[in-house]
Amino acid sequence: EVSAEGDTLGACSAVLHEVFGYTAFRGAQADIVTHVSDGGDAVVLMPTGGGKSLCYQVPAIVRQQRGRGVTIVVSPLIALMHDQVGALHEAGVDAAFLNSTLDFDAAQDVEWRLQTGQITLLYAAPERLTTPRFLGLLDNLYAQGMLSLFAIDEAHCVSQWGHDFRPEYRALSVLHERFAGVPRIALTATADELTQSDIVERLQLQDARRFVSSFDRPNIRYTIVEKKEPLVQLLRFIEREHAGEAGVVYCQSRRRVEETAAALCDAGLTALPYHAGLPAETRQLHQDRFLREDGIVMVATIAFGMGIDKPDVRFVAHVDMPKNIEGYYQETGRAGRDGLAADAWMAYGLQDVVQQRRMIDESPAPDAFKQGLRGKLDALLALAEATDCRRVRLLAYFGEVYGAGPEGDGVPRMACGNCDNCLNPPAVWDGTDAARKLLSTIFRAHEASGLTYGAGHILDIVRGKETDKVRQFGHERLSTFGLGAQYSEAQLRGVLRQLLATGALGLHTVVTEQGHSFDTLCLTEGSRGVLRGAVPVHLREASASPSARRTRRTS
């Protein structure tokens, strides 16, 4: 049903000015709103903060003016629904939502207004939308030609490859089948190839026009540091770069959230914890304070942030590594939505690799799925280990060539000038020899006893430390004992981390008689190339940053 009706761009611009009070469309918005207002299907990939909402709100109003009825917005986020409907009301737009927070009477009222054509935008949770009752209401509207448009927000939720898979989204294929001819626009800020093709396939959007914006966030400076004492490093980062400013610190576990928030408070910062284990009122209170007050640091699990529109978040820090690049990009993307300079800072270490690998290994998922997760983790590890431009790599992951993307000048660039590696090119050392010594030690120790050992013990052997455990196993007699004495422990840990990150080294979980489990190192298929010296290992020089000098280890 793509049909131009008069001056669609003019009608859209009028709505933009008169209803929303903005002067101009941004980026691809103008193309998107005209295409959708004229009844075209669209898949919109736009980074967080890019302005996705207007892409369906403007067409909804324009189409309503043209007598086409109501736009249904599918959104998984109740908080976001409330915010958007509130904002639309202020702009004088008839908007409403239907979700589990409404009582029976209120829901009835919305349904009545819907049937009598008094609503321009209706927000609904996916599980609500696909109930027989609601589908029946839509059938009526459809029969009268008063079902104008479906907007599917956070469309990556349909994909199991996304970081936020929601099974209810799968049922949305009903829209296409039952309401043929009603235009649909799917929107997401997640854009890796796998998720993209999943969205198109699952929602049957093969013929939709795709609008891909650049995923670059030029105002965000990316920094990834080696994790030593994460709390000390984090505090130093905040005090030096962002004293008194708002930020989010992401942690992997609830316990870590609590510890980190307490440590920041002890240091005199206003830090609030946020995780699923806190009572709903506490979470709400902390979120409200974060949005309203200045200079609050939210310490959170990934439960926090979806749909939080706070423009002046000056930094996002990760003290634990996320699961994949999508997660990293999404979470760091909450910084600097106002376009002003912001920081994405992450501390990452050997333990992160071990932990993430283990979570995948121990999950009950089928093998093929686990393999997919490993691939995604590996891509993030490669980003963390990179010695060249982080932005170039990040965008490449989303299929974008930096400088040659939709908003670039067509000239690919290899450096951005606004990430740690561009600003302070790291010195690189050749870790091939150290890697071979480590791998052959792991091999020999296993050969001698049939056992596998943890990283600490292997490092002791390579560095020639005669610990009790070394003597107990007679490992001081291994031919590789002390062969790596010239390397520091930090250097060797760096090598192990990279070997794990690239799959040249594997983990084997050992469970003791007492039921404790711990991770040990074992060789893999990928070890062979490194052992033979055929695969070089390049590492960043154990950082000589000020934080490294001050927190010098004594081991």
Ligand code: ADP
């Ligand atoms: P997204 O959903 O892509 O993260 P939003 O739709 O929430 O982004 O928009 C982000 C911010 O940018 C909002 O504050 C919105 O009002 C603002 N915005 C979007 N488009 C425009 C525009 N054309 N002109 C001015 N501000 C805009």
Ligand code: ZN
């Ligand atoms: Zn760079």
